[in-house]
Amino acid sequence: MVDVRELKIGNYVYLQNNKTPYKITEIGYSEIEYPRYEASRISSGAVFRTYIENLNPIPLTEALLLKCGFERKHFGSATIFCHLSIELDVYFCLKGVDYNIPVRSLHQFQNLYFDLIGKELQVNI
Incomplete structure (x- = not known):
C-alpha cells in the first residue's frame, strides 16, 4: 500500500496486484466514505477512481532508471546513474554509497527528482 502523504499528481503506482502503471491525476477525499482518500486517473476519456489503499508502489529498479533516461556508471564499488541534461548534471546512487534516504519506489523517486531538479x-x- 502507498502512503497518501507520499503521493502527488503525476506519480505512477500499480493498482492492487495488477502490473499496469496507474498515473495519478487527482487525489482527494472520498465522497462516499469520508475521510478515506481516493486517487483518480483518466483512461479512455473516463475518470477512474479508487481508494488509496488499493494502490501499490512500483519498485524502483535499474531497468526502470534506464528507461527514464539514466545511464549507469561505475566508480569503484559504487554504481551511479546519471541523467544528463543541457542545463545540469544529475547523479543518483543506487548501490555502494549510503545517504540514508530510502527511495525504493518510482513515486518516491519522482518526488525526489522534482524536489531536487524542479x-x-x-x-x-
Whole structure:
C-alpha cells in the first residue's frame, strides 16, 4: 500500500496486484466514505477512481532508471546513474554509497527528482 502523504499528481503506482502503471491525476477525499482518500486517473476519456489503499508502489529498479533516461556508471564499488541534461548534471546512487534516504519506489523517486531538479521526471514504462 502507498502512503497518501507520499503521493502527488503525476506519480505512477500499480493498482492492487495488477502490473499496469496507474498515473495519478487527482487525489482527494472520498465522497462516499469520508475521510478515506481516493486517487483518480483518466483512461479512455473516463475518470477512474479508487481508494488509496488499493494502490501499490512500483519498485524502483535499474531497468526502470534506464528507461527514464539514466545511464549507469561505475566508480569503484559504487554504481551511479546519471541523467544528463543541457542545463545540469544529475547523479543518483543506487548501490555502494549510503545517504540514508530510502527511495525504493518510482513515486518516491519522482518526488525526489522534482524536489531536487524542479522538473517532472519523464517516465517511460
